[in-house]
Amino acid sequence: MSLSVIAVISRFLEEYRSSTSNKLKVIDAYLLYILLTGAFQFLYCLLVGTFPFNSFLSGFISSVGSFILAVCLRIQINPQNKGDFLSVSPERAFADFLFAHTVLHLVVVNFIG
């Protein structure tokens, strides 16, 4: 281990800042926000308890689901990955994202109790 962890991380952050396009950075900011909401819900659950469990689960899964769907969107609109997704244009990716969110939130609202 010739490089310390901090050096690696700082280099990574620098490279990230310079090489990622703004579109992806927006999505990354959204991902960070979702991550925080999920973390707070989990923290609340640890502190206060799991009752009512279905409400906690639906909120937490909503966070995780939104996170995953945003990651999928990011992967699909990244021009570097175009070779993987020949049948999925960025517009189609966004439309799928909206459709998936509709289904996810309908179920979450039903489950929240």
Next chain:
Amino acid sequence: MAEQHTASDCKQRASQGAGGSVSGNGRPNTAAGCGGGGGGLSGGLTQPAGWQSLLSFTILFLAWLAGFSSRLFAVIRFESIIHEFDPWFNYRSTHHLSTNGFYEFLNWFDERAWYPLGRIVGGTVYPGLMVTAGLIHYLLNLLNVTVHIRDVCVFLAPIFSGLTAISTFLLTRELWNQGAGLLAACFIAIVPGYISRSVAGSFDNEGIAIFALQFTYYLWVKSVKTGSVFWTIGCCLSYFYMVSAWGGYVFIINLIPLHVFVLLLMQRYSRRLYIAYSTFYIVGLVLSMQIPFVGFQPIRTSEHMAAAGVFALLQAYAFLQYLKDRLTKQEFQTLFFLGVSLAAGVVFLTVIYLTYTGETAATMATQHHSLAQHMPSLYFSPLPLINPIKPVILNLDTERLFDPVLSAFAVYFAGVMVRLMLTLTPVVCMLSAIAFSSVFEHYLGDDMKRENPPAEDSSDEDDKRNSGNLYDKAGKVRKHVSEQDRPEEGLGPNIKSIVTMLMLMLLMMFAVHCTWVTSNAYSSPSVVLASYNHDGSRNILDDFREAYYWLRQNTDEHARVMSWWDYGYQIAGMANRTTLVDNNTWNNSHIALVGKAMSSNESAAYEIMKSLDVDYVLIIFGGVIGYSGDDINKFLWMVRIAEGEHPKDIRESDYFTPQGEFRVDKAGSPTLLNCLMYKMSYYRFGEMQLDFRTPPGFDRTRNAEIGNKDIRLKHLEEAFTSEHWLVRIYRVKKQENRQALDHKLRNVAAKQKYTSKKVCISCLIIVVIFKYRFFFFFSIGYQMFMQ
């Protein structure tokens, strides 16, 4: 001119496409689009692509028709009736749903089952089947096609068999090619393993669950191939339907993570896989928890942990891939060590937490194995006879890997439990179809193939655009095709035709075998028995329905019927009476109580029946006609289950002779000869002589003359016995008002009494004054007042 040129070009491409479709992957869209554009009106009937899709449609339609008709034997021979036991409960629930509405069904507490406990139906049932039947009934009635709910239930499974065939076609087409898909659809339409659980009248979960299973698998393969979230959400919705339909959804939620895991191990990770599985897991998880019966199991029980584990693993793997792309090797290594140690710590803590709060596997071994269908299986006729050639798949693609994984697990499960032969069936159909398709393409499409390889290079560019990275190395595909060319040069037309004829004969024999097995083995309603006389005419034994309808019409509406749990659903469905235990078998102690009542002598049994408020007792007795599924044959299971809960009162060894035999004749054990079940089965049977060769009281099922012929019942009286003595119903007598005294009455000697006249008259005066006391008081009071 230009049109002619494009037309001929299109025709050439279309012919290549048609020839290639048998051997390669069917691309009807490119050829059809080309044909449709260039052919115009004149070339309408001569386009192979058009014929191809017409042929596919016709074959699928015929497969649906074959599947539907093949399941109708029982309806044609008997009538449109719900079969067996479990379907009766499903029918009763669907009836409740269609009369009372969806929310009433979801929140239904059934107090007419498991008296006095009741059953929370909404939370202990997979509602998919009832909702599907209810929805179809509602829609048909909305269109003023007034179909009775019973007919919808009876014919639901055959209709869904057609849908299963179509989804199997779609799945196999994704995995291999269109020809294999069509073969697979035809196989699964008639294969006995699937028919056994989906005949007309068998209104059970598997009828719709296999359709949901195949459709979910198809959508999964499609979403891995395209990497589109739309297909994944479709897969999630189909998975939700599967969860609502059958407990076997656990099969899917373990197989799909396993597929992903195997792909990761084989270094076939791709971004499409990540998108497909992550979305499927999360949205599928929250969808599956909407079913009340499933509840929080997907995050608690060990059966679902594999999916969660693979999900976590995939996230970690994807993140590491992302970092790998952006960092140098050394930097990556640094982070990697840090990440691995963190992950190990988390896993360690999770394992400790899980073992500490670990769930206990509650098994009721006695009950579990008393169900014949839960026993390990012997492989016999239900498996398709064909599966001699498993194709050696050289280039295992991402989605084609799905097939071997699926088949390996399906074979294992089918070996463990006979009933799960059902999950093996679709897999075997698909594999056989692939085998047959490979053989046919090998021996039929030769001449065309030799022309194709050089021409395919140019047209393949188009195909590659649509297929994406179907094959990891395109070069490998070409080699495979050209490799096959060389040895084929030696094959003459004779061998080709012989092999083709052999294959066709095999297929025809398979179809005949399937139909024969369906007709003989799986087409009995089991509510109605039929026997055939020596002249071929049929003798119908309708004792069950006779007895249930007697109950329905001659007993009080709130009467409680005690019987062994096998008949609970039928009594509830046909007789509409409250039962004590039924096929749900969720409360072993209650069943043990009933078993104890059946195995004890009459007085002890009467105490139990009094405590449970039993009004009628129903038993099945097969001694007159030789029916081997009666309660005396099941008696030892009753004893075992009762012994499990009441070991001090019931001992199984008491019911055997000293030599260890189970005998009902004079040599039988006295405990057996005096128990309630024996008495009820053989009450007045000793007076009955079936034919001149056998003595009176000869039990045809056990082939023995019964031991205890002079049976007297103290607390029960016979209420009803059906025509062939198959069903016997006894009424439980209420306790007498006065207990009979054991000791002699006290003897009071009559003495001459002297009563003096004075005593007599004074008594008389006192009585008169007492009788008219108000008059006296009033008169005295009046006089005093007036003075």
